[in-house]
Amino acid sequence: MRKDMIDSQKAFGYMKSLSFERRSGSPEEKRAALLIAGHLRKMGLKPQVERFDVDVFSFEDAVFEVTTPYKKRYKVWPVGYTKSTPKEGIAAPLVYIDNPNPGTFADVRGKIVLMEGGFTSKTYQAFVENKAKGFVRISAPDRLVYGKLSHILPKRFGRVPGVTLGYEDGLEIVSRGASYGRLISKTSTRKGASQNVTVEIKGKKLPNEVVVICAHYDSVVWSPGATDNAAGSALALALAEHFTKSPLARTLRFIWFGCEEIGLIGSFKYTEKHKKELKKVKMVLNLDVGGTLIGRINAIITGDEKLANYIEVLGKETGAFSSIVADVYSSDSVPFAEYGVPSVNLYRGGGGTSYIHTDGDSLRHCGPSAFETIGRVSLEFLRRVAEAVEFPFTHGLPVSIQEKLKKYIENSGRFYKYKGEKTEK
Ligand SMILES: [Zn+2]
The missing domain is CATH 3.40.630.10 (Zn peptidases)
Known part of the structure; x- marks a missing residue:
């Protein structure tokens, strides 16, 4: 050699x-x-x-369901270091946001937010402070990218439920104008x-x-x-x-x-x-x-x-x-x-x-x-x-x-x- x-x-x-x-x-x-x-x-x-x-974090079960204007259940995965929803889930209006930033989070109160990207410290803080109910992260095309938050963010700003969704499902949800849905997510940190x-x-x-x-x-x-x-x-x-x-x-x-x-x-x-x-x-x-x-x-x-x-x-x-x-x-x-x-x-x-x-x-x-x-x-x-x-x-x-x-x-x-x-x- x-x-x-x-x-x-x-x-x-x-x-x-x-x-x-x-x-x-x-x-x-x-x-x-x-x-x-x-x-x-x-x-x-x-x-x-x-x-x-x-x-x-554990990676247990999660479901995302669109209820208005059509009904369909989608397979999703809990994002690491997020919070579980109650057993029956959370039902809320849906809003799609291009780019998470503190400004666009002004109207997320009480809603489930669909988005592509992840959070920075500032955007996560704004997201939690504006009392969003949860988030659905749409994955990249052709590949399911697992999701997790920085483990420090929930400790500093509080925990919310969040899941990852496949790209094709995200595309369907956004293109069909989904406006109301339900999120069920079970995860834990030990x-x-x-x-x-x-x-x-x-x-x-x-x-x-x-x-x-x-x-x-x-x-x-x-x-x-x-x-x-x-x-x-x-x-x-x-x-x-x-x-x-x-x-x-x-x-x-x-x-x-x-x-x-x-x-x-x-x-x-x-x-x-x-x-x-x-x-x-x-x-x-x-x-x-x-x-x-x-x-x-x-x-x-x-x-x-x-x-x-x-x-x-x-x-x-x-x-x-x-x-x-x-x-x-x-x-x-x-x-x-x-x-x-x-x-x-x-x-x-x-x-x-x-x-x-x-x-x-x-x-x-x-x-x-x-x-x-x-x-x-x-x-x-x-x-x-x-x-x-x-x-x-x-x-x-x-x-x-x-x-x-x-x-x-x-x-x-x-x-x-x-x-x-x-x-x-
Ligand atoms: Zn590496």
């Missing part, structure tokens, strides 16, 4: 072993964590499993548990300087989560296997996060628990989405211009990336960014990744060759930064990225608390 390549056959094997529904906080998620720990032990490493508490899996390959020269390589291993409901994110989890495993045999100057800390899909809970728990050690974490390489035979590799840089330029040069040298942008990636690098830790997020998008968060996110779209280039560029990047005489990047995010981070965190209902070092512009 070449020294500048990971074993892509093995990486795909790890991906296969993890491609089953691993819904956040479930026994299947735990099984996946134990599988990852088992793979690591076989490499001679000593993984730790860090357990944490989490509120998990205390559950999840876990992060961590392992370290100690640096030979600078063991107190750490580069984190992370990936979430949970999936959404109904989905085998092959590309999102058995792929990133498998790539992280293959990288760990590679560097076990040839450690670098700095420490590599690998983390497989649980409960990313219900609000980055595993990674927020991790940064909270390990906040004192985050000063040592120089950089995060986050791997979320990949594995597709047909696809392109993209890089999202949550850091300053220097880092973005560096990745651009790396991109030119390797020809690996189809795009490089400076932004916040909706994934486990966010909690690190709050502490000013810069990150590089790599994902292979396109092809089968359009089935993400559906039952179609399966191995059918995937194969070993998907790991070759992303594996090579990840190795190259890690080797450069973890072997550098002086670490080339510092903590702190530019103001433009801080603003994006603030918006992202506040939309989820969390309070933004940037704890990183300030950077000027």
